[in-house]
Amino acid sequence: MKGDPKSRGFSTRAIHAGQSPEPVTGAVAVPIFQTSTYVHEGLGKSKGFDYARTQNPTRTALEQNVASLEGGLRGHAYASGMAAISALMTLVRADERVVLSRNVYGGTYRLLVQVLDRWRIHPVWVDTTDLDAIRAALREPARLVIVESPTNPLMEITDLRAVATLAHEAGALLAVDNTFLSPYFQRPLELGADAVVHSTTKFLNGHSDSIGGVLVSTRPEDADWFAFVQKSVGAILSPFDCFLTMRGIKTLAVRMERHERNAHAVARLLDEHPKVARVFYPGLPSFPGHEIHARQASGFGAMIAFEVADFESARRLLDRLEVWSLAESLGGVESLACHPATMTHASIPKERRKELGVSDELVRFSVGIEDQADLLGDLERGLQEI
Ligand code: PLP
Numbered sequence: 001m002k003g004d005p006k007s008r009g010f011s012t013r014a015i016h017a018g019q020s021p022e023p024v025t026g027a028v029a030v031p032i033f034q035t036s037t038y039v040h041e042g043l044g045k046s047k048g049f050d051y052a053r054t055q056n057p058t059r060t061a062l063e064q065n066v067a068s069l070e071g072g073l074r075g076h077a078y079a080s081g082m083a084a085i086s087a088l089m090t091l092v093r094a095d096e097r098v099v100l101s102r103n104v105y106g107g108t109y110r111l112l113v114q115v116l117d118r119w120r121i122h123p124v125w126v127d128t129t130d131l132d133a134i135r136a137a138l139r140e141p142a143r144l145v146i147v148e149s150p151t152n153p154l155m156e157i158t159d160l161r162a163v164a165t166l167a168h169e170a171g172a173l174l175a176v177d178n179t180f181l182s183p184y185f186q187r188p189l190e191l192g193a194d195a196v197v198h199s200t201t202k203f204l205n206g207h208s209d210s211i212g213g214v215l216v217s218t219r220p221e222d223a224d225w226f227a228f229v230q231k232s233v234g235a236i237l238s239p240f241d242c243f244l245t246m247r248g249i250k251t252l253a254v255r256m257e258r259h260e261r262n263a264h265a266v267a268r269l270l271d272e273h274p275k276v277a278r279v280f281y282p283g284l285p286s287f288p289g290h291e292i293h294a295r296q297a298s299g300f301g302a303m304i305a306f307e308v309a310d311f312e313s314a315r316r317l318l319d320r321l322e323v324w325s326l327a328e329s330l331g332g333v334e335s336l337a338c339h340p341a342t343m344t345h346a347s348i349p350k351e352r353r354k355e356l357g358v359s360d361e362l363v364r365f366s367v368g369i370e371d372q373a374d375l376l377g378d379l380e381r382g383l384q385e386i
Contacts, residue, residue, distance in 0.1 A: 001015075001016040005017045005068065006068065010069065010183075010184065010253060011253040011254075013065075013068045013069060014065070014069060014249050014250055014251075014252050014253060015250045017064060017065045017068035017069070018030075018060070018061040018062065018063070018064030018065040018068065018246075019061055019065065019246070029243075029247075030057070030058055030061040030243065030246060031057075031058065031243075032058055032239045032240055032242075032243045033052075033056055033057045033058045033239050034239050034240070035052055035056075036051070036052045037050070037051055037052065038050060038051075038052075052239075053230070053231060053234050053236055054230070054231045056236075056239055056242070058239040058242040058243055058246075059077050059236065059237060059239065059242045061242070061246060062075075062077050062214070062237070062242040062245055062246050062249075063075035063076055063077050063214065065246060065249060066183075066198070066200075066204070066214045066216060066249070067216050069183040069184075069187075069249070069252075070178070070183045070187055070188075070189055070196050070216040071183075071187050071189050071190055072189050072195075072196065072216035072217060072218050073216075073217055073218050073219070073220065073223050074216070074217060074223040074226075074227075075214050075215065075216045075217075076214065076215050076216075076217075076223070076226040076227055076229075076230055077200070077212060077213070077214050077236065077237035077242060077245075078212070078213040078214070078215065078230070078235050078236060078237055079211070079212065079213070079235040079236060079237055079238075080199070080201065080211045080212060080213050080235075081105075081107075081179065081197070081198065081199025081200070081201055081202075081211075081212070081213035082107050082108075082111065082199075082213065083213050083235035084197050084198065084199070084213030084214060084215045085107075085108055085111060085177070085197055085213070086111060086233075086235070087215055087226055087229045087230070087233070087235070088144075088146075088175055088195060088197055088215055088226075089111070089112075089116060089121065089144075090225070090229050090233075091143060091144060091173065091222065091225070092116075092121050092143045092144055093121075093143070094119050094120040094121065095120050095122070096121060096122070096141075096142070096143040097122045097123075097124055097140060097141065097142040097143065098112070098121060098122065098123050098124065098142060098143060098144045098145075098146060099124045099126055099134065099137045099138060099142045099144070099145045099146070099167075099172070100112065100123055100124070100125055100126065100128075100145075100146045100147075101125075101126070101127075101128040101146065101147050101148050101149075101151050101156070101158065102125040102126055102127050102128070102356060103148075103151045103152065103153075103154055103156065103356045103357075103358070104146065104148050104151065104152070104177070105148065105152045105177065105179075105199075105344070106344055106345045106346070106347045106348050107347070108146070108177070109347065109348055110347045124137045124142065127156075128147050128149075128156070128158040128163060129156050129157060129158055129288070129289060131159065131162055131163070131166065134163055134166050135166055138166055138167070138169075138170035138172065139170075141170070141171060141172075142167075142170065142172045143172060143173070144172055144173050144174075144175060145163060145166075145167040145172050145173070145174045145175070146175050146176075146177065147160065147163055147174065147175075147176050147177070148176070148177040148179075148180065149176065149186075149293070149296075150180055150181075150282055150289075150293070150301070150303065152180065152303070152344070153280070153303075153305040153340045153344070153345070153358065153362065153364040154280050154305060154356070154357055154358065155280040155281060155282050155287070155289075155303065155304075155305060156289065157282055157288070157289025157290075157292050157293045158292075159292050159296070160174075160176060160188050160191040160192070160193060160296050161191045161192055161296065164191060164192025164193055164194075165192065168192070173194040173195065173219075173222075174188075174192065174193045174194055174195075175193065175194065175195040175196070175197060176188035176193045176195075176196050176197070177196075177197050177198070177199075178196045178197070178198055179197075179198050179199045179202050179203070179331070180202075180203075180301055180303050180330075181203075181297055181299070181301045182198075182202075182203040182204055182252060182256060182331075183196075184203075184252050184253055184256040184298075184299070185256060185260075185297045185298050185299035185300075185301055186296065186297035186298070186299075189216070189218055191296055193218075194217065194218055194219060194222070195215060195216065195217045195218065195222060196215075196216045197213065197214070197215050197216075198213060198214045198215075198216075199212075199213055200212035200213055200214050200237075200245045201213075201329065201331070202329070202330050202331025202332075203252065203255070203256065203259070203302075203330075203331035204245060204248060204249055204252065204331075205244060205245045205248040205249075205331075206248040206249075206251070206252065206255050206331060206332060206333060207244070207248055207332055207333055208329065208331075208332030208333070208334065209244060210241045210244040210245055210248075211241070212237045212241050212242075212245055213237070214237075255333065255369055256299065256301075256302075257299075258369040259301070259302035259367055259368065259369055260283075260299050260300060260301060260302055261372070262302065262335075262367045262368065262369065262370070262372050262375060263281070263283065263300070263301065263302040263303075263304060263365075263367040264283055264300070265372050265375075265376060266304060266365065266367050266375060266376065266379065267279060267281040267283055267284055267304050269376055269379060269380065270304065270306045270379075271284055273383055275308060275309070275313070275383045275384075275386055276306050276307070276308060276383070277306075277307040277308060277309065277361070278306060278307045279304065279305075279306045280304065280305040280306065281300065281303075281304045281305075282300045282301070283300030283301075302331075302366060302367040302368075303330060303364070303365070303366055303367075304364070304365045304367060305340070305362055305363065305364045305365070306362070306363055306365075307359060307361045307362050307363075308361050308363065308386060309361060309386075310360070310361050311360040311361055313361065313386040314339055314360070314361050314362070314363050315339075316385065316386045317337075317363065317382045317383065317385075317386050318337055318339060318363065320381065320382040320385050320386075321337055321378055321379070321382045322378050323335060323370060323374050323375055323377075323378040324336065324337040324365070324375070324378060324379070324382075325337070326338065326339075328343050328344050329366070330364075330366030331366060332366070332368065333368050333369050333370075334368045334370070335365065335366065335367055335368035335370060335375055336365070336366045336368070337363060337364070337365055338363070338364050338366075339362075339363060339364075340358050340362055340364050341353055341358055341359065341360050341362065344364070345358050
């Protein structure tokens with residue numbers, strides 16, 4: 001594509017941003033630059049590339065692409081979503097506080113509670129759906145506020161614009177984990193957030209064949225710092241994973257549309273089913289937070305949680321499903337079902353899971369892009385048998 005992709009629409013940028021044809025051959029797909037180092041023509045004469053931990057053209061292409069989709073200044077790609085969240089956490093110093101959504105991804109909880117406690121970083125867990133609770137938490141200084149909206153797995157919705165204002169008034173930065181919706185449906189930086197983090201493992205890559213993470217920042221000093229952390233800590237995304245993720249992103253828009261269409265149909269089936277006690281999906285008009293979500297995002301995504309009668313019913317349903325695979329993770333083209341209490345959230349102590357509402361009868365779906373009739377038929381049969 002000729003010209004600057006910045007002025008183009010989302011799908012055009014997903015395909016073209018950061019993806020200029022390779023100068024030697026004109027290759028349309030950004031090559032996998034599988035090299036650890038680069039030859040210098042002479043002392044002090046490099047082509048801007050010295051060592052691949054610091055710079056790699058395949059990684060740069062992905063980073064520019066995601067930064068463009070999120071509307072940020074620069075992006076930095078890391079070896080996993082957790083590596084990207086760890087890089088974000090390096091903004092915080094010992095004895096500083098971090099305010100977080102109380103039911104963030106279990107791995108983020110574990111990082112704060114079992115790793116960063118050694119560096120005296122203090123997490124403050126808050127129901128971020130409650131602005132007064134955030135206000136109260138920010139009465140004492142905090143470096144960062146970290147929010148997921150919707151949260152994992154209960155889909156709690158936080159008013160991102162309001163939290164950005166509260167964070168900034170208190171001198172804190174707001175970072176949003178946007179993994180569940182992708183920039184196709186939600187762009188937190190446009191709502192005032194200072195950074196966005198992704199597990200690219202999920203919807204961005206979209207094919208369940210790569211682990212990765214990206215951190216997009218708006219402030220030049222943070223962008224410089226995150227590049228420095230890539231170089232200094234070294235948890236960078238490999239060229240091959242960058243290639244796979246870019247390849248996935250090219251179809252993000254069409255995948256997200258289809259994911260969501262299927263998810264709406266599944267949520268309706270669950271909502272009307274006598275064997276289902278409760279459905280957590282922001283796309284249902286009765287769901288708390290539905291209106292806030294509709295204001296700040298252009299779609300409801302493909303993550304659904306629901307409760308059946310008890311653990312045994314959940315187990316039986318998960319055993320009976322044929323099209324849906326029992327697996328952790330989410331955001332791939334295939335539909336996945338999981339049991340948060342024993343899988344994704346097993347690292348959270350039982351008592352705390354109970355407080356959060358992650359019950360033993362809760363099931364989580366990542367709705368894929370298969371034929372809707374197959375997904376609904378399989379689910380209907382599974383539910384009948386519990
Ligand atoms: N953030 C969210 C919302 C997630 O669901 C996950 C993983 O499931 C992560 C971060 C961590 O990403 P990764 O598994 O790529 O390290």
